[in-house]
Amino acid sequence: MRLFIDHRTDYRFSEPQARIVQLLRLTPTSNEGQNIIDWRIDVDCNARLRRARDGFGNETHMLYIDGPIDRVTLSVTGEVLTDDRAGMLSGAVEPLPPMLYLQTTPATRPGAALDDFAEQVKAAGGSALSRAHRLNEALADRMTFDPGRHAGARDAASTFAEGHGACQDLAQVLVAAARAMGLPARYISGHRFSDVEGSKVQEATHAWAEVHVEDYGWIGFDPSTGRCPDDRYVRVAAALDFRGAAPLSGTRTGGGFEELEVGVRVGTSQAVVQ
Structure with missing residues (x-):
């Protein structure tokens, strides 16, 4: 595209x-x-x-x-120019090892409730890839995406407790939950084109997460849609949390x-x- x-x-x-x-x-x-x-x-x-x-x-x-x-x-x-790679990332500059993205920041501390949620997803079993997909889908079902809301300074635990947030908030929740499951995860900022009701313009920045899965590498997951990024996404910056990729x-x-x-x-x- x-x-x-x-x-x-x-x-x-x-x-x-x-x-x-x-x-x-x-x-x-x-x-x-x-x-x-x-x-x-x-x-x-x-x-x-x-x-x-x-x-x-x-x-x-x-x-x-x-x-x-x-x-x-x-x-x-x-x-x-973008291609649909089903969320799989390759060819990007990667100066840091994936294990670094297991570390928690103040913005991505999961708290007890999100820890329990992540443990339930993990306990359902399956491969690391299937667990990552299941986590993204479960968060999309559990959380309400507020497209008109501006991202604030809320941490992942607060957003999860409130049950809704901007795409930046939801991305931090997924990052925190994935790390709680033992999967390296990072916050991604960028853009997304959305052709809603014939509109040709998306008047908003966007954010999602990437999870590192053994044997596959980094894969994008968007909890605001419950899907992986496709050719409508433009990836700009990666970091441990919202602040690092602002x-x-x-x-x-x-x-x-x-x-x-x-x-x-x-x-x-x-x-x-x-």
């Missing part, structure tokens, strides 16, 4: 800022399931971008802006408060997303 992405972020500040520093995880890399045809980041002011790669293998950019400045707009546009994070020097507005459009035609 040929997908076009338009990701815009607007910062507005109540007082001029002296300096802004942001870490951007907005750029996908090619693998055997996706080929990046074109990708660019534009800033509507005098800024410096320094390209790098983080410890998880994600392509990053450090953004530096010297003030005074009271508003900034980041525009990310790209074209990606599209934007950073600091500013200056007083007052900030307003942040993010708009993401994913479509099958460049004309549609613009």
Whole structure:
């Protein structure tokens, strides 16, 4: 599938800022399931971008802006060719061993209830692959996906207790549960095209999880749909949890408060997303 992405972020500040520093995880890399045809980041002011790669293998950019400045707009546009590989990942940059992804973070602590849930899924038996699929399907049945909800700072245990959340919240729940079952798992941020009721645009970022299964490698699972990612997905960044794969994070020097507005459009035609 040929997908076009338009990701815009607007910062507005109540007082001029002296300096802004942001870490951007907005750029996908090619693998055997996706080929990046074109990708660019534009800033509507005098800024410096320094390209790098983080410890998880994600392509990053450090953004530096010297003030005074009271508003900034980041525009990310790209074209990606994708294949349906039934969630199986290969050809990606992998600087870390899978076993590292068994470690728990504050955001992915499962808590007693999610631990019990994971144990019930595991106790049903079967291969590691079948257990991973069963976990994804069970969470999709158990949890309610709130597509209009913004991801907050909730940990996996809190989301599981509430029974609903944004795709980012549900991805963290699956990561926590898989690790509780002894399966390495990581959080994935990216984009998903959804042709709902004839719509050609998906106005949201997306998130899912990847589980490492022996003899198969990394496989994607999306608990918001109960399925594996297909050619409608564009994989951008991987990490232990939401914080490590957040599209934007950073600091500013200056007083007052900030307003942040993010708009993401994913479509099958460049004309549609613009």
